[in-house]
Amino acid sequence: GNSVTQMEGPVTLSEEAFLTxxxxxxxxxxxxxxxxxxxxxxxxxxxxxxxxxxxxGSNKGFEATYRKETTSFxxxxxxxxxxxxxxxxxxxxxxSGNTPLVFGKGTRLSVIA
Amino acid sequence: xxxxxxxxxxxICKSGTSVKIECRSLDFQATTMFWYRQFPKQSxxxxxxxxxxxxxxxxxxxxxxxxxxxHASLTLSTLTVTSAHPEDSSFYICSALNLAVAKNIQYFGAGTRLSVL
Numbered sequence: 001g002n003s004v005t006q007m008e009g010p011v012t013l014s015e016e017a018f019l020t021x022x023x024x025x026x027x028x029x030x031x032x033x034x035x036x037x038x039x040x041x042x043x044x045x046x047x048x049x050x051x052x053x054x055x056x057g058s059n060k061g062f063e064a065t066y067r068k069e070t071t072s073f074x075x076x077x078x079x080x081x082x083x084x085x086x087x088x089x090x091x092x093x094x095x096s097g098n099t100p101l102v103f104g105k106g107t108r109l110s111v112i113a
Numbered sequence: 114x115x116x117x118x119x120x121x122x123x124x125i126c127k128s129g130t131s132v133k134i135e136c137r138s139l140d141f142q143a144t145t146m147f148w149y150r151q152f153p154k155q156s157x158x159x160x161x162x163x164x165x166x167x168x169x170x171x172x173x174x175x176x177x178x179x180x181x182x183x184h185a186s187l188t189l190s191t192l193t194v195t196s197a198h199p200e201d202s203s204f205y206i207c208s209a210l211n212l213a214v215a216k217n218i219q220y221f222g223a224g225t226r227l228s229v230l
Contacts, residue, residue, distance in 0.1 A: 036221075043119065043206050043223040044157075089156065093219075100147045101219060105156045 002027045006090045006104035013080055013111050021075040021107045023064075023090035033057075033066050033073040034091040034101065044089065047075075080111045115141050117209045119222025126197055127230055134192045134225045136207030142187035143209035147219065148180075151204040160205075163190045197229045 048057030
């Protein structure tokens, strides 16, 4: 079945540092890939997505590229801010679009000033 | 973007009582809604899939008689935790999907924190 593996946290960075959170997946067919962010005490918000190979999703300075050859969708940001502190979830959806997303375990990011 | 409202955001109840959580899609019709449960510092665990007008499909290990799901309209799904016990304390999150609008984009509610005393 489909699965998502993302790097274990927590990740602690200083403000303006470069961020990478690794995510790899296993899936049949051509899944869509997502990054969701969860701020403390809140639900999940869609951060970015990519629906086919080589697509790059981007939002709020975050980027992730759908790499079919390495089955990866790593999240990156060039300069993190304290306000980026949150839990980040990588997720996969199948092509039909009508099935629940498969989530990774989440990576907690703490950015210190 | 699409908005999903979840209510209440926080509820404390006594053991043995029932609690109802509402999930509403405010500006779109949700053909499908999902209910998740999240334990502290863990990922989301899918509990059930709810399609409007039909019975919910529960994941293995989720008691359908304990977690009653009703999806009576295209904008509202409810999760009722019946005879709640302390082990039911958790963070419950719903999400809504409309395939005709955006395939595979799930919009999440803000979650409900349930504490059972």
